[in-house]
Amino acid sequence: MSNETTTRRRRGSEQPTLRQVADAAGVSPITASRALNAPERVNERTRARVLTAVERLGYVPNLLAGSLASARSRFIAVIVPSLANTVFIEVIQGLQDTFEAQGYQILLGNTDYDTDREYQLIRTFLGWSCSALVTAGLRHSEACRALLANWDKPIMEVMELGEALDLNVGLDHTEAGRCMARHLLGRGHRHILFVGARMHGDYRAGMRYTGHREVLEQAGCDAPLLELDHYGSLDAGAEGLERALTHPGGISAIHFANDDLATGALLHAQRRGLSVPGDMAIAGFNGLPLGQHVTPRLTTIRSPRQHMGQLAAEQVIRRLESKRVPRRQHDVGFELLIGEST
Amino acid sequence: MSNETTTRRRRGSEQPTLRQVADAAGVSPITASRALNAPERVNERTRARVLTAVERLGYVPNLLAGSLASARSRFIAVIVPSLANTVFIEVIQGLQDTFEAQGYQILLGNTDYDTDREYQLIRTFLGWSCSALVTAGLRHSEACRALLANWDKPIMEVMELGEALDLNVGLDHTEAGRCMARHLLGRGHRHILFVGARMHGDYRAGMRYTGHREVLEQAGCDAPLLELDHYGSLDAGAEGLERALTHPGGISAIHFANDDLATGALLHAQRRGLSVPGDMAIAGFNGLPLGQHVTPRLTTIRSPRQHMGQLAAEQVIRRLESKRVPRRQHDVGFELLIGEST
DNA sequence: CGCTATCATGTTAGCGCTACCATCGTTGTA
DNA sequence: TACAACGATGGTAGCGCTAACATGATAGCG
Known part of the structure; x- marks a missing residue:
């Protein structure tokens, strides 16, 4: 004896619904709902019955339905x-x-x-x-x-x-740029190159450059900018260093837009036998662990990400x-x- | 003259619904639905009207409702x-x-x-x-x-x-472990330490160790294992190197569970003035860019992640x-x- | 010209859940 | 003892959308 109704059948998974849980626990659906979502609003014994039914049927709440109903x-x-x-x-x-x-x-x-x-x-x-x-x-x-x-x-x-x-x-990226620029000036550098990569996207690097330039110009220095288009950051850093070495006018320090670039440059300097900071000072931004493990350790700015x-x-x-x-x-x-x- | 009905009011956002779009376009909701989700099932002109209405009303489909209805x-x-x-x-x-x-x-x-x-x-x-x-x-x-x-x-x-x-x-991690072990044997190493970190979680490192040990034992070598509990991987690598240097019986090569550890060791060796691979050979796993930028470049296994x-x-x-x-x-x-x- | 195939659209009935209001005891208070 | 206050539970009506079926118009065929 089939209990198929003649009403239209609808898709719908075989998953048990809250109604079935409620039936099994002998309560109304709304009480079952409350037992799960607002435990303090139902009697403890009722709640236990509902939870048992949930367990037994392997009920998993349909979050789409719940969210739709509650908006x-x-x-x-x-x-x-x-x-x-x-x-x-x-x-x-x-x-x-x-x-x-x-x-x-x-x-x-x-x-x-x-x-x-x-x-x-x-x-x-x-x-x-x-x-x-x-x-x-x-x-x-x-x-x-x-x-x-x-x-x-x-x-x-x-x-x-x-x-x-x-x-x-x-955080204030402009101020971070100023901060590093001041540090580099304090170390006696006057020819400082700012190197970034794909700064159209990473516009916060641009903000740091703005702060950097502001401080340098106040000190009467130029603030040349080099923007690279590389994808691999470490490679880009290496290239940044190379370009700085041949920069017209001479460069004594590079302010990199981030630690990946700076570390790439640092490792490249090692390979090339250059002294850092003797031949070139290098600074980064972010404070990644990596920069603190290279020799010399990278000067950088740590942000609490x-x-x-x-x-x-x-x-x-x-x-x-x-x-x-x-x-x-x-x-x-x-x-x-x-x-x-x- | 208010058109508020006396039916129970329900929460519900002020967002326009598909019904309103349909009304605005002079079609039924289902046609509007089709215009958006099955464009080929609707006349082009009708569809254009619906899209105009969508635009004008700033309609954003309620994906919860759609997903619930279509399961x-x-x-x-x-x-x-x-x-x-x-x-x-x-x-x-x-x-x-x-x-x-x-x-x-x-x-x-x-x-x-x-x-x-x-x-x-x-x-x-x-x-x-x-x-x-x-x-x-x-x-x-x-x-x-x-x-x-x-x-x-x-x-x-x-x-x-x-x-x-x-x-x-x-990929087959056991085979990867074997592969590196063979490489190290081929380089003449007989005392190889496998160093991992928190391998209970990173059980794939355990699989690589299994392959590693299998090959070493077949070659008549011991396959000591050192497991570290550090969080910072680079630090852990440095400690792994230190521990290997004082390992009873002597160690000539370290097979690290990953490149972070291996690079940490490599950078630590630099700081300590040790020669790699002269004093200690170092290998990793993953093929991260970082390992290819240090000197010497890291021997590792690249996985196509x-x-x-x-x-x-x-x-x-x-x-x-x-x-x-x-x-x-x-x-x-x-x-x-x-x-x-x- | 009657028949079927196809296309465009509409009607109805839910999807599974919860908001809203109502109901029915059981207390506590004056 | 009457009445408010509260706690526990339930009935009803949707949330906004789409599946399933139905309908009507048009085209294609012999």
Whole structure:
């Protein structure tokens, strides 16, 4: 005797639903729902029955349905320009640790330094009813800003400080550039080359250069800039060193846009038998472990990347929990690490 | 004159819905849906009207609702044990590039080398009606296997080859261990130390050690193992070198479990004024760029990580598109890179 | 000209869950 | 003893979308 109804059959997995759990536990679906999502709102004994039924049936909640019904998912959209750069990975780690501990799931998007791609990603992510958005950087396309203007969930911009859409956690890259330039001047250098790679994408390197130039010009020095187009950073650093050696006017120190470039140069100097800082002083940015393991140790600026992710996540969570957290900026600062390379 | 109905009001965002788009375009919701998701099933003119309405209203599809209704999301669950290790990042990049190009969204989970955590993540991900699951590695808890046994979507296990649940793309780590051991024997070494770090989590290093030991024992040599517990890999490598220098019986070569350790040792040898390979030969695994920039260049084994991710994604996509792709293994192989460090 | 094939569109009924309101005891308080 | 307050549970109605089936118009054929 079949119990097939004559109603239209619908796709639908074989997975047990909350209704079946509820039936098995002898309660209504809504009580079963509460037993799982708001334990304090049901009697302890009832809850135990529901949990037993869940276990026995191997029930897995359909989060799509739950999110649709409640109009909020526990997704956090995280958008970074690249995964190839350790810096973003560390920020993501900080975000992930903190968000996952609170039951949020990260939706990771990668723009490849393309603001149109960012717009597309954000559109998709809005479609998933994300609870919040975290993006690396303050630069967005107009379309993107328009899209976000009508969005009422928290937006967190990390990495640099500035005119933010909502929440903002980062550090002052211009000041970091000034800081290193001052250090190099203090070491007696007057002919300092700034070397970056693909700075159109990595515009924060451009901000550091701005600070660098400002300080050098105030001191009456030139601030030549060399921009490379390499993909492998270590190779680019090596090339940067070569080009500096033949730079018209002579160069005594290189301020690299990051530690990868700087380390590439340092290792290349070793191969070539050049003395650092005797023949050429070398400085970087980021404070990666690698730079502290080479000889001489790299002078660099350490940014608290993982901490930046954590702090950003904490701020977002606070905002999600208690409606009104003031729009605020958090400067996580940086630290000059003086090695023997300058 | 208000047009508020007296029906119960429900939460619900202010976002326009497909129904409003359909009204604006003068069609039924299903036609609007088709215009967006199956353009070929709708008259070109009608479609243009719908797209105009979408544009004008700033409509963003609610993907939760769509996925719930169709019982399939375009999510791909990707589970890795750690983000701190470049190796996984590169695999993720390969996956992401390929999947995103096909309109899939990656849900990234990080187990921290904990199989219980993996189980929890997979449970959650199943709740999102993922289209497929990609996990790093073949080792899972029993609970996890039980959960996946009743799951009818593609499962892809990457990194190593072996007894897989479904699809499998990776390389033979035991053979890689043998390969390096043979190389070191060929260089005349008879006292070779294998150095790994936290190998309980990084069990693939254990597989390489197994191959390494097999070859050495066949050659009548001991195969001592040193396992370190450091977090910073470069530091651990330095310590590995120190410990090898005082190892009872004498050691002439170190086979490190990865390039980070090996490079740490190499840089430490430089600082300490030791000759490599004269005082100690050093070998690694992974083929990271870093190892090729130090002097002497590191002997290592290069694994095609990004390619592994791409290939895995392609296989999954094929399976998703045309129901029956045979359960198959793909060996992506590896390549011995001989530097001057051995 | 009647018949089927094809295309474009519409109607209906959910997908599985939770918000909202209602109900029914059981207490505590005046 | 009456009444508010509260705690536990349930009924109903959607969340916004799409699968499945239905319909009507047009084309193609002998």
